[in-house]
Amino acid sequence: IITGKKIGCICITERKHGSDAVNMETKVIDKEDHLIFTGEKLYTTNGPVADYFIVYGVSDVSDPRGTMYQAIAERGHEGLITNRLGIQSVPRVQIGQTLFNSVKIPRENILGGKGQGYKNLFSGLVAERCSIIGSSLGIGWLTAITGLIYTNLRTQFNRPLYDFQGVSFPQTQNFIELMAATELGFKSASEYNKTIDRKHFDQQKFVKYNAAFSSGTKYLASHLAQKISYETQQLCGGIAFTDNLRIDKALEVAKVQEIIGGARNIQL
Numbered sequence: 485i486i487t488g489k490k491i492g493c494i495c496i497t498e499r500k501h502g503s504d505a506v507n508m509e510t511k512v513i514d515k516e517d518h519l520i521f522t523g524e525k526l527y528t529t530n531g532p533v534a535d536y537f538i539v540y541g542v543s544d545v546s547d548p549r550g551t552m553y554q555a556i557a558e559r560g561h562e563g564l565i566t567n568r569l570g571i572q573s574v575p576r577v578q579i580g581q582t583l584f585n586s587v588k589i590p591r592e593n594i595l596g597g598k599g600q601g602y603k604n605l606f607s608g609l610v611a612e613r614c615s616i617i618g619s620s621l622g623i624g625w626l627t628a629i630t631g632l633i634y635t636n637l638r639t640q641f642n643r644p645l646y647d648f649q650g651v652s653f654p655q656t657q658n659f660i661e662l663m664a665a666t667e668l669g670f671k672s673a674s675e676y677n678k679t680i681d682r683k684h685f686d687q688q689k690f691v692k693y694n695a696a697f698s699s700g701t702k703y704l705a706s707h708l709a710q711k712i713s714y715e716t717q718q719l720c721g722g723i724a725f726t727d728n729l730r731i732d733k734a735l736e737v738a739k740v741q742e743i744i745g746g747a748r749n750i751q752l
C-alpha cells in the first residue's frame with residue numbers, strides 16, 4: 485500500500501450507523517482459526533478498486549466496545565462484494581458499498597482482537613483527522629491565494645478589485661484565520677507523532693487529549709476551508725464558477741472534508 489502498488493480502504497460506516505459508528509451491526513463470529521464477517525459498509529473510499537479492506541465488526545451488538553474486532557479482508561475473499569456509488573462532489577474518487585457475506589478472514593489478518601478493535605478505531609481516527617486537516621488547509625490556501633491573485637489582476641471601475649476594501653478586508657481576515665489554523669494543524673500532527681513512536685501510546689489521558697486536539701482542529705480547518713472557498717467564489721465573481729479558476733470544485737471538496745472522519749456537528 486505504501487508503495488502505491490496496492491490500494492487499501494477503511495470500512496466503518498454502515499447504512500444505519502454513521503456518526504454512531506460504535507453501534508455498528510456488522511457481525512463477527514470468532515472461530516478457532518478465522519473470523520466470519522457479515523454486514524454492509526457504505527461510503528467506502530477506494531472500496532470499488534481496493535485490494536485490502538480494513539473492516540470493523542462486533543461479536544455482540546449489545547457490547548460493541550468490549551467485542552469489536554478489526555481485521556484485513558482481501559480482494560478475492562469469498563463473499564466480499566463491492567459496488568460503486570455516485571458521489572457528485574468528488575466524481576473521480578471511487579467510493580462504494582462493501583458487502584461482507586459471511587467472509588472468512590484468517591486469524592493472521594486480525595489487527596485488533598476482541599475489544600481491541602474499538603481502541604484501534606479511535607486511535608485511527610486521530611491519524612485520519614490529521615490528514616483531513618492537511619487537505620482542508622490545502623484547499624483553504626489554494627482558494628485564498630487564487631482569490632488574491634485574481635482580485636489583483638481583475639479591474640472594475642478602472643481599478644483592481646483588491647483596491648476596494650469590500651474585497652480586500654474579507655481576504656485579509658481569511659489569511660489571518662488560515663495562518664492560525666495552519667499552526668494548529670502542525671501542532672496536531674506533532675502531537676500525533678508522539679503516539680507513533682509509542683512513548684505515550686498507552687497513557688489513556690494522552691490519547692484522549694490527542695483525540696480532542698485533532699478533532700477540534702479538524703472541525704476548525706474543514707469549516708474554514710468551506711468558508712474561504714465560498715467567500716473567494718463570491719469575491720471572484722462569475723469566473724469562479726468556471727473551470728478557469730476551479731474555486732467551485734474546491735468548494736465541493738471542502739464540503740466533503742466537513743463530513744468525512746466525523747461530521748462537523750457531532751464533533752461539537
Ligand SMILES: Cc1cc2nc3c(=O)[nH]c(=O)nc-3n(C[C@H](O)[C@H](O)[C@H](O)COP(=O)(O)OP(=O)(O)OC[C@H]3O[C@@H](n4cnc5c(N)ncnc54)[C@H](O)[C@@H]3O)c2cc1C
Pocket residue numbers: 493494495496497501502503504526527528529530571574579740743744745746747748749750751
Ligand atoms: C466522500 C465521502 C467519503 C467517505 N469515506 C468513508 C470511508 O472511507 N470509510 C467509512 O467508513 N466511511 C466513509 N464515509 C462516511 C462518513 O464517515 C459518514 O458519512 C459520516 O461519519 C457521517 O455519517 P452519516 O453520513 O451517516 O450522517 P449521520 O450520522 O446521519 O449525521 C447526519 C448529520 O447529523 C449530525 N449528527 C448526528 N448525530 C449527532 C449528534 N449526536 N449531535 C450533533 N449532531 C449529530 C451529523 O454531524 C451530521 O451533520 C465517507 C463519506 C463521504 C461523503
